[in-house]
Amino acid sequence: MTRPNIQIDDEVREMTEEEYADLLASGWTPDEAPATDA
Amino acid sequence: MTFPSFSVGEVLRAQDMNAVGLWLIKSQVVGSGVSSVTVNDAFTNDFDNFRIIYSDGTQSANNSLNIRLGASSASYFGGWNGAFYATGSANVGSNNNTSQLLIGGGDSNGSSICCDVMIPNRTKYTNFTFNGVFVDSAIVGAGRHAVAAAYTGFTILTGAGTMSGGTIRVYGYQK
Numbered sequence: 001m002t003r004p005n006i007q008i009d010d011e012v013r014e015m016t017e018e019e020y021a022d023l024l025a026s027g028w029t030p031d032e033a034p035a036t037d038a
Numbered sequence: 039m040t041f042p043s044f045s046v047g048e049v050l051r052a053q054d055m056n057a058v059g060l061w062l063i064k065s066q067v068v069g070s071g072v073s074s075v076t077v078n079d080a081f082t083n084d085f086d087n088f089r090i091i092y093s094d095g096t097q098s099a100n101n102s103l104n105i106r107l108g109a110s111s112a113s114y115f116g117g118w119n120g121a122f123y124a125t126g127s128a129n130v131g132s133n134n135n136t137s138q139l140l141i142g143g144g145d146s147n148g149s150s151i152c153c154d155v156m157i158p159n160r161t162k163y164t165n166f167t168f169n170g171v172f173v174d175s176a177i178v179g180a181g182r183h184a185v186a187a188a189y190t191g192f193t194i195l196t197g198a199g200t201m202s203g204g205t206i207r208v209y210g211y212q213k
Contacts, residue, residue, distance in 0.1 A: 004072065005070075007068065007076065008078070009077070009078055010067075015073070023195075026111070027137075028196070028197065028198060029197075029198040030199065031199040
């Protein structure tokens, strides 16, 4: 699976595997179905 | 002259300008599809208290936007109260010694943060007040980072999915 991007000031890049592991450990979950008011 | 009303061509005196309430410190445009945005050099020593505003962006999922101070990923405590639009029932929750603090949120129709941050640049605990608007509910809340350390930057993280677009602006409250 593609890892999400991370932004530090103006730099945007794909997360490293270690950063992605930390993100998942924090309770973050990948995209769900987009939620809208419609 | 009577401030805050200025006249064309008027001399801007130091004592008047130094009383202006909010000063824009930093403006950070958010990229596309990012799960976090780090804003460095925001909490300058010119101010004690700060306001973070994020607007005109979206999220891929209806979820929270959370904050971390510097690289600190522990000791965040907070609570919020609000209501679900459809039923009026309570939307109550908390962060209890978590790795980040909820301070806003949104969905694919719009995301926002409006958060006051008290003395993050001092070697004391940092307190927060915030609100959040979601697809199904709205909340207000407050919280604390219980570490006596000073920080100059912060990171906004999504609770799920990614965020895109919009601008994060940091203002300092005049002392």
